[in-house]
Amino acid sequence: MALDAEEERAVVERVKCGDKAAFEVLLIASQNDVYALALKMLGNQDDALDVSQDAFLRAYTAIGKFRADARFSVWMYRITYNICLDRLRKTRRRSETSLESEEGEPELQIPDLSPLPEERAVSRETAKLVRAGLDSLPPKLRAALVMREVNELSYAEIAASTGAREGTVKSRISRARAALAEYLRSNGTFIDDNRHNGEEGGDSDA
Amino acid sequence: MRENDIKNLDGLISASLRESVSAPQELRHNVMSAIADLDAQTSPQRRAIPRFVRYAPALACVAIVCFIGVTFLRNGGAKSAAPPQYGTSFDYTVSNGADSGGAVPEIGSAGGSATGSLNKDMLAAPPAAAPMPTPSPKPEENYSDTPMYAAAPADDSESPAASAETAAIAAEVIVATDELPDELRDMESVALDDGTYLFENVPHDTVEKLLKIGAVLSSGDLPEGTVSVLWTPGNSVSRR
Numbered sequence: 418m419a420l421d422a423e424e425e426r427a428v429v430e431r432v433k434c435g436d437k438a439a440f441e442v443l444l445i446a447s448q449n450d451v452y453a454l455a456l457k458m459l460g461n462q463d464d465a466l467d468v469s470q471d472a473f474l475r476a477y478t479a480i481g482k483f484r485a486d487a488r489f490s491v492w493m494y495r496i497t498y499n500i501c502l503d504r505l506r507k508t509r510r511r512s513e514t515s516l517e518s519e520e521g522e523p524e525l526q527i528p529d530l531s532p533l534p535e536e537r538a539v540s541r542e543t544a545k546l547v548r549a550g551l552d553s554l555p556p557k558l559r560a561a562l563v564m565r566e567v568n569e570l571s572y573a574e575i576a577a578s579t580g581a582r583e584g585t586v587k588s589r590i591s592r593a594r595a596a597l598a599e600y601l602r603s604n605g606t607f608i609d610d611n612r613h614n615g616e617e618g619g620d621s622d623a
Numbered sequence: 624m625r626e627n628d629i630k631n632l633d634g635l636i637s638a639s640l641r642e643s644v645s646a647p648q649e650l651r652h653n654v655m656s657a658i659a660d661l662d663a664q665t666s667p668q669r670r671a672i673p674r675f676v677r678y679a680p681a682l683a684c685v686a687i688v689c690f691i692g693v694t695f696l697r698n699g700g701a702k703s704a705a706p707p708q709y710g711t712s713f714d715y716t717v718s719n720g721a722d723s724g725g726a727v728p729e730i731g732s733a734g735g736s737a738t739g740s741l742n743k744d745m746l747a748a749p750p751a752a753a754p755m756p757t758p759s760p761k762p763e764e765n766y767s768d769t770p771m772y773a774a775a776p777a778d779d780s781e782s783p784a785a786s787a788e789t790a791a792i793a794a795e796v797i798v799a800t801d802e803l804p805d806e807l808r809d810m811e812s813v814a815l816d817d818g819t820y821l822f823e824n825v826p827h828d829t830v831e832k833l834l835k836i837g838a839v840l841s842s843g844d845l846p847e848g849t850v851s852v853l854w855t856p857g858n859s860v861s862r863r
Contacts, residue, residue: 452646473654547639588851591813
């Protein structure tokens with residue numbers, strides 16, 4: 418259930434007046450997007466749930482500071498993004514100091530989610546590889562790409578959510594795509610297109 | 624995976640990432656429960672706080688104001704006004720109290736024995752107030768203090784040198800031109816989905832030239848001291 422800007426503003430005002438039920442309306446409207454961002458950022462369902470809960474609680478306690486001219490959904494992205502970055506920093510610090518991690522701690526879990534019809538066209542292996550490639554990106558590049566591709570935010574909204582300039586956001590997304598392509602080239606198992614075409618159509622020029 | 628998949632990376636990413644993600648049922652339940660707990664905790668707690676603790680900050684403020692007032696009166700105010708009424712807390716004698724003008728206050732009359740001496744200079748110099756620590760927000764709490772759509776917070780991914788370059792070059796100016804500037808013609812670009820073209824790693828002297836001819840630009844961030852240039856084709860000229 419998506420709220421438009423006007424509805425969102427009205428609901429936020431009700432929350433500011435102490436209406437808890439109104440906050441639930443905001444929660445229902447944005448929980449999937451918040452959770453999706455956290456999931457793509459962290460690559461782990463438990464962490465994503467934890468971060469999402471944290472983000473909503475912080476939003477609830479800080480709703481008085483929320484400016485009415487902003488979108489609540491963008492504000493939620495920003496809170497979630499900051500918590501995710503913080504958590505990734507802590508995780509990285511822990512993994513740098515942990516001997517266990519050097520001895521082969523399992524990588525971030527790749528969520529096994531039910532595919533959409535579009536994804537059915539892509540092999541399961543490829544989808545997993547893309548997700549693993551996403552995990553390999555620096556957090557800020559990953560966040561920008563996820564907000565664009567998963568949350569379908571505009572460049573301006575991503576800029577507002579991440580506190581970066583719009584030009585920076587475009588640059589980050591572009592670099593994220595390039596890095597992801599490089600990752601796929603390095604780690605993917607490729608089928609020779611020419612041979613494949615030849616087998617199918619008998620018109621191989623290889 | 625096929626080579627064509629890489630060529631069609633956007634489609635591949637979209638297909639792989641744009642899966643419908645639904646938040647688990649427990650998210651809503653957990654958040655609302657936590658909020659209910661939060662509200663339930665804060666109200667009774669506030670009521671349960673002893674009155675003394677609740678009003679401690681106010682009492683401390685009053686005490687500070689009183690102390691400053693007394694110090695002021697003892698220092699200079701006493702010259703033109705009636706001598707301050709000392710309370711029982713000053714169990715000292717004033718060694719040169721006669722200099723303060725007016726009548727010598729009766730020190731210690733209500734407080735019992737005098738145990739030390741306090742000269743005028745000591746009275747004149749109030750203890751320096753300890754600087755109040757300024758709480759700095761945690762990184763993850765920045766959201767609450769950062770005005771939305773106001774000045775963007777500093778991007779900590781940029782090196783200091785790169786930030787200086789950004790300040791010099793990226794005055795957030797976009798000047799759209801109908802033709803690709805010569806300086807960028809031979810460079811590789813990425814066509815973005817909003818109609819702009821992104822040029823990465825543009826040499827600084829090229830950027831300087833582009834700035835001079837007013838042909839550009841909004842810059843992106845500067846990985847390792849390089850500049851990204853966004854060029855928007857079109858006849859209109861816009862600045863922001």
